[in-house]
Amino acid sequence: MTEITVLDPHTGDPATTVRAAGDSEVAAAVGAARSAQPGWGRTPAEERGEALRRMAEALAGAAAELAELNRRETGRPEAEARGGVEAGAATLRQYAELGPLHRGHSLRGDVRAADYTVRRPRGVVAALTPWNDPVAVAAGLIGAALVTGNTVLHKPSERSPGVGVRLGELLSPLLPAGVLTTLSGGADTGRALTADPRVDVLAHVGSTAAGREIARTGAETGVHVIRENGGNDPLLVDAGVDPEWAAEQAALGCFANAGQICTAVERVYLHREVAEDVLDALTARALRRDREDPPQPLVDRAHRAQVHGQVSAAVAAGAQLRAGGGIPDGPGAHYPATVLTGCTSAMALMREETFGPVAPVTVVGSFEEGLSLAAEGRYGLAATVLTPRTDHALQAVAELPVGTVKVNGVFAGAPGGAAQPRGDSGEGYGFGPELLDEMTTASVVHLGAPVTAGAAR
Missing domain, CATH: 3.40.309.10 (Aldehyde Dehydrogenase; Chain A, domain 2)
Structure with missing residues (x-):
């Protein structure tokens, strides 16, 4: 059994030790997520939104605990860490409202016909999240994926594993079995997860080096990739x-x-x-x-x-x-x-x-x-x-x-804003309503008037 121990960057003393998921555990989790997805995808959008509201309340209730874990693992000041937890809860509430409103488009080609699009969940989402804002980023990817009917396998950073484990303990019991699973571990766990052909989306926020590897995997397997990676702003x-x-x-x-x-x-x-x-x-x-x-x-x-x-x-x-x-x-x-x-x-x-x-x-x-x-x-x-x-x-x-x-503002921006990084900084939209599109596919439907037996031609 492989363990990950994180040292408190203030003192150098051990802060957290967690067990890393091995290949067999990753494979079993992917299988469970694949089995749970059809039922979760058929759940009415309003019920999925209500689940996110419960998750937001659980997150807000544990803000002090998560902030202290974050401080011990990464050194982030407790007030800032708590702000990240509160931002995560706000994001879940936002997607609880946006999810049921997510819709396709329509086009009239004839007075007796209509074309429209139906948004469908992509399936199983692997969400790989960073250590520098571990709750807020995870809440965004997890919330957008769940509210659109996907199941989620969350791999938190090995630099903040305790926060990731506790996040899973708080949120997963509020959902049906297999809908949200946390997989702790380092690069080996991440590779086992991203290489599994039963995963449909790779959503990654982290380093450019890891993002490049994930992009190569996506190019080889055809999986949908969403990345926000390094910057030189x-x-x-x-x-x-x-x-x-x-x-x-x-x-x-x-x-x-x-x-x-x-x-x-x-x-x-x-x-x-x-x-x-x-x-x-x-x-x-x-x-x-x-x-x-x-x-x-x-x-x-x-x-x-x-x-x-x-x-x-x-x-x-x-x-x-x-x-x-x-x-x-x-x-x-x-x-x-x-x-x-x-x-x-x-x-x-x-x-x-x-x-x-x-x-x-x-x-x-x-x-x-x-x-x-x-x-x-x-x-x-x-x-x-x-x-x-x-x-x-x-x-x-x-x-x-x-x-x-x-x-005229280094960290300015409206709530719910999204961005589309480019170059070595990534691809696809992160956060905002646009992330709901990233987590779904569109099926085009043409609905024409039927011709019944005996009808005049």
Whole structure:
């Protein structure tokens, strides 16, 4: 029997130990999900929505417990972790309402005939979810899949397995047997699940490397793939914006959850007219973050080594440290808020996802230069532009090849919003009403007038 032990990134002490599902257990779970799906798919949509409402209440009732588990496993501050649980409950309630309203389209080709589409569940969904927001992301994929009549096999990240197990214990008993099953484990468990030909959808939120492997599996088997993977999201600060506000936005985008957010700011371009003032204010925020509060750790020491490696390589290539940049003494996996200037596109820090509390800065001579640099790269998740000019905002929307363009707010967005990442950041829609379409197929029906016996011809 294989076990996974996660260390508390604050102290380095063991936080959670769970058993990893082996190949036979994965195969049995897929079989049970396949057997349960027809009955769940025939369940009226309103009843499936009611099940999601019960799940949302169970989630909300366990918010404190799940938040504490999340804090111990990943280092996420308890208040933020609790916010993720509450967001997950809100998402389940949203899909409880949207699911019964999900519908097809109609077209009249003749006064005595009609064409229309019927949405059908795809079947069995494998949902592979990340550690950095383990409840909110899982609730989105699970909720959209269940309310449209699919059954779900959930594999949480091996970096937050306790949260995943507890989530399954809370939600699965509220559904018929086989409708929602949690499978703990690492890469081997994930491969056994994604390679099973009885799975119809692979829904993955996580690293680009894992996403590529899943995409290859989908290409070989024909399974439907939905992916939100890594990003290298830029922040472009235009001339004319308030420097303090711009620094606040940059600090939020780069340092929130220690930079471990899917749409975190990974590279910063500052117009030269505001660059020094923004840099001074951003540096002050970075230093204050680590001086006034115990710094939030990264998820583990292996990830910290990766983040520090990118920072060190950038400094060796000519970048200058304004704050942070060193591994502190003591237990755990802490890393300080870090600000670097003089960064170039040749540096991995500006080309690859760092996923840490790092703000690498390039000063640009014009908005157009910054926009051109922001549009570079193989990722296409999100981008943020801070500008007082409407024409510059519209130019950014037209030219940035990303799924989400955020103007004047790094984490702005309406509830229920969806995005369609591109490039190495993924494929398909995540969240929102559009995710219901991803979880279903459309059958086109042509309904014509019958010709009865003896009818005039």
